Amino acid sequence: MKVTVMTADEQFLNLDVDPDESVENLKALLEVETNVPLQQQQLHFNGKEMQNAEKLSAIGVRDGDLVTMVPLEDSPQDIMRVNRDGSAVNPQAFLQRVRGDSQLMAQLLQNDPSLAQAILGDDINELQNILRTRHQQRTRKQEEELALLYADPFDVEAQKKIEAAIRQKGIDENWEAALEHNPEGFARVVMLYVDMEVNGVPLKRYRGIAVGVGQSEILGRIHVAPIKIGHLFYPCSFTVLDAPNMEFLFGLDMLRKHQCMIDLKDNVLRVGGGEVSVPFLQGAPAPAANPSSQGGDFEAKVTKLVELGFDRASVVQALKFFNGNEEQAAAYLFGG
Template identity: 25%
Template sequence: MKLTVTCDLTGAHVFPLEVSGDMEMENFLALCKLEIFALNDVPMSQLSIIHDGRTINVNENNLKKTLTDWKICDDDIIMLVADKPTTSSKQPRYSNAQISDLVKSIRVPQDNMRRENNEQRNNEVAHLRMLFDGLRNNPESRNHLRNVAPNLVAAVEQNNFVMGQFCSYVVPNNDSVEDMFKTQYFAERKSAFARERAMLDPTSAEGQRLIAEQIQRENIDFSHQFAMEHMPEAYIPVTMLYIKMKINGVEVKAFVDSGAQVSILSDSVAQRCNLMRLVDKRFQATVHGVGGAQQLLGKIHACQVQIEEQFFSCNFDVLANRDIDVLLGLDILKRHRCVIDLQNNCLRFGESAATYFLPDSEVPQRNLERFGTAHASTANVEVDSAKLASLMALGFEEAAARAMLIQCGNDVEAAAANLLARQSTL
């Protein structure tokens, strides 16, 4: 049978074992101690086994029992716990009633459900116990989570850290942050166990796939960190290029778009500039572009455009219900030999005129919102409290975890990887 053995809440010590069902508990524990360095010096009498929501206390009477005798099956998860040495102030063990509370609080699948449901139940029981033990034995983690999930911490602390009370609180059937945190925690631990087991055999197809994914993730994380350090401006929205100009004596703000084939005037600006009388309606049509289908009202063959102190003759297509008032396309830019000079932040019209691009404060607001929609959706990310709690449970500071979740768009795996990478470089 294949078993997954762990002794750590964080999953740092997780390894698979393939043993026979008739292996005695004494030999099984000896094999586990060889794999886990921290348990080498711990006597077997001070070890406990957590399996399927029950605690098996190791003693001379059960060391000779087999794994099958303890109802340990294929693909089960087992957690080894080293009991603290006996002192004058003993820590009370869980009573049978408390263990019964734990079992009752877990939703057990019906007998006719598939084997996968039983495996999921076993995983959830083990993870729930690991979560409880981690919060009970780590005051620092409890303090980190107190502001994010106060009810979860209270469920651990009340009634002298009773496991049954904790399980009764965190079972599903409500939409609280703590339930989301628990569900996500279980899913992440199950995925971590599966990856760990598959990667132990690098020659298998699944192991090769996971290794390739890990290498790809590391490369992406490296490029992300490199960009954040050397090119932080890549994550700042770029203001589109606008200039001031006058059409028929009326001042307007024009959007410079070298990717547009023709120059465009909105019908509202044409009316404001008193140019509707020059619209040739023989060119009416329905045009299709990036913004979808739009109504072309006609064409202005020539009108006077003033750039600084110089005048130029330009032609425009007039569109109805256009978001941008004026668009200078490639036809005008090529005709007047325009140069987009980004070094000097200006638009040059041949050798005769040049005008500076507008700063952010003068760009039309509706256009700024239109082009900044994608960035705004990322910048205004609302941090998922459950994911923040899971990062804090790993020991990260709340401020750093919150900032990284915003940066990664609430992708908790990417945020955790970036935080770990940052710690390793310190």
């Protein structure tokens, strides 16, 4: 019998099918005709969804009847799903999802440049090859560890390696679960800035996660100093840290004390319950995230890497690419 299928873009397809054909097989035919994966299809007949296991004749489909196809939108979890060989189930959607998240892409460029380049280059084959290769490497490593265990289960060194492998497996599984269900968690922290004056000195106020504060030496404390936000002055206390990469951070304690509200809808910081509103800075007015990266320390790193045989332009580019991290830049230049 002939069945007419109307697609989401209102095209009409005439298909020859057997009355006893299953809905799943009809979807398989439509996948060939429309390039919409079977898993993303939803078929409706007489206003009801057709289930995969049902036969066309059993749900009343007759010769000349009309069936409507509705493509399902992928959830973020579905987009990040992988096949048994490690490749992406829907590589095009995977590319679009990751490439559309600028923060996630920035994180990948720093931590996983080869994967980032495949995504930026819209190279599906390279993306799938990278994912498969890493899956094969993980599988091979697991097989080698199991072989070691069976070879001599009572060997002390073997037991240590197996224990480490078990821990690493847990970490890998946690990583994969996080990447699948919470990919935004791998993005960089976004800093917000506003114009302020502390004790009469103008500066840009950092707002965000105090990265590295826990590792900084506390040099002392300023019990009170006037801080100007907008046109008003507020008394604030400060902890002085040995942290050259952080000029000034207005912390949660002061945000709470002065009843501040971060209004991302209007892109302003409201202070004193709304009596003062100052806009967050964008573009050129905002300070560089790492103002010291181009100083003497940066030049020292450039010199060391150039002495290893790399040309200066490549070294500078690699250091900027990895935010001044000499080890990561060296590994990148060596092809690691």
